[in-house]
Each structure stands twice: as structure tokens, then as C-alpha cells.
Amino acid sequence: MAVVRVRQHVNPLANKYQTPADPLEWEKIYLQPNQPLHLDIGCARGQFLLKMAQIEPDWNFLGLEIREPLVVEANKLRSELGLTNLHYLFCNVNNSLNSLLSSLTPGTLQRVTIQFPDPWFKNRHAKRRVVQPELVVELANYLAVGGTVFLQSDQEFIAVEMRDRFRENPAYQKLGAEEWLAENPLPIPTEREIGTMKKGEPVYRALFVKR
Numbered sequence: 749m750a751v752v753r754v755r756q757h758v759n760p761l762a763n764k765y766q767t768p769a770d771p772l773e774w775e776k777i778y779l780q781p782n783q784p785l786h787l788d789i790g791c792a793r794g795q796f797l798l799k800m801a802q803i804e805p806d807w808n809f810l811g812l813e814i815r816e817p818l819v820v821e822a823n824k825l826r827s828e829l830g831l832t833n834l835h836y837l838f839c840n841v842n843n844s845l846n847s848l849l850s851s852l853t854p855g856t857l858q859r860v861t862i863q864f865p866d867p868w869f870k871n872r873h874a875k876r877r878v879v880q881p882e883l884v885v886e887l888a889n890y891l892a893v894g895g896t897v898f899l900q901s902d903q904e905f906i907a908v909e910m911r912d913r914f915r916e917n918p919a920y921q922k923l924g925a926e927e928w929l930a931e932n933p934l935p936i937p938t939e940r941e942i943g944t945m946k947k948g949e950p951v952y953r954a955l956f957v958k959r
């Protein structure tokens with residue numbers, strides 16, 4: 749399999765990423781559009797969803813990613829495997845969620861994952877991080893009651909920032925008494941997670957449920 753080469757980071761605040769994605773026609777992208785939807789934000793090459801879609805055929809999966817060549821490649825692989833419950837979309841999540849999710853049947857969005865988002869270490873780059881307070885609010889508007897948000901990172905300061913942004917919003921309840929989850933509740937690890945675990949480094953994880 750040829751692996752497409754792309755820039756490691758793109759700046760989501762750059763002019764070329766300011767056009768929101770067009771609304772999705774759900775019945776064109778999924779065979780069964782009314783199945784519960786799992787949204788993976790910053791899916792990169794999409795390997796996590798590719799496996800999830802195969803083990804959970806009664807869910808639909810949507811991966812959002814700002815690096816377009818990765819999306820093209822991931823959709824190609826999806827088509828080669830003939831998966832009808834999986835789609836990848838090129839967009840900047842920070843300006844596209846409303847347009848994407850407003851046409852969704854209410855109650856459909858039941859799981860959101862944000863895994864190992866780009867940390868943008870410098871304070872002056874903090875606005876480039878994907879988990880902004882507005883994103884937390886937008887997700888609350890579309891997530892079904894009882895739906896979950898799973899967050900994980902190998903960078904403690906990013907894990908704290910995103911966890912606190914969800915924790916501060918009364919629409920969500922954090923699950924588990926511990927500061928961080930001991931284990932990933934999902935059956936498939938992401939590429940970044942596999943790399944981190946191989947190095948024996950810690951992963952900071954939190955799970956929220958929509959009230």
C-alpha cells in the first residue's frame with residue numbers, strides 16, 4: 749500500500765481553511781443513514797475508524813480531517829473494502845460542525861472521539877488547538893442524551909485543557925471518579941496511541957456523557 753506523504757501540521761487558522769464544509773447528504777454516504785453515528789475528530793489516516801467500522805457494522809462512522817490527501821486516501825481504502833458505514837471528510841472541524849451536523853436526524857450522533865489532537869505547545873498557538881470552548885458547545889447541541897465523548901492525549905497539559913473544557917460545560921457529566929481513566933473503553937487503539945504505548949509513555953484519558 750502506498751502511503752501518501754503530507755505535512756505534519758497545518759494551521760487551521762490559515763485563510764485556506766476558513767470555508768466551512770458543505771452540509772452532508774447522509775443517505776448518499778451511508779447505506780443505513782439512521783444508524784447511530786460515531787464522529788472521530790482529527791482522524792488522520794483513519795485506521796482507527798477503518799477497524800471500528802468493521803467490528804461495529806450497526807454504527808456509522810464519520811472521520812473529520814484537515815489534511816485533504818489523507819482523506820482521499822482513507823476514502824479510497826474504505827471503498828476498496830466495500831464498507832458502507834464509513835466516510836471520511838476533509839474539513840476544518842472548528843468552522844464546519846454546524847453545517848455538517850444540522851441535517852442529521854436528531855438523536856443520531858451518539859459517540860465522539862478526539863484522540864491525540866495536535867498539541868500546539870506554544871501559548872501563542874493555543875487558538876490552533878482543536879478543542880476550543882465553541883466546539884464543546886456545538887457538540888453538546890448535536891450529541892444525543894446519553895451519547896459519549898472520549899478524549900485522550902499523550903500530552904498531559906492538552907488532556908487537562910480539553911477535559912476541563914468539557915467538565916466546565918453543564919451539558920456533560922464526566923464518567924469515573926478517577927482523574928484519568930485507567931484504560932481505553934474502546935476496542936481499537938489509534939495509531940498515535942499504539943506508538944505512545946510502545947514507548948511505554950502515559951496516556952491521559954477522559955470520558956463524558958451528555959446529560
Ligand SMILES: C[S@@+](CC[C@H](N)C(=O)[O-])C[C@H]1O[C@@H](n2cnc3c(N)ncnc32)[C@H](O)[C@@H]1O
Nearest residue numbers: 760790792813814840841863864866938939940
Ligand atoms: C496528532 S494527529 C492524531 C491522529 C489520530 N486521532 C490518532 O490518534 O492517531 C491529529 C490530527 O488532527 C488533525 N486536525 C488538527 N486540527 C484539525 C481541525 N481543525 N480540523 C480537522 N482536523 C484537524 C491533524 O491534521 C491530525 O491529522
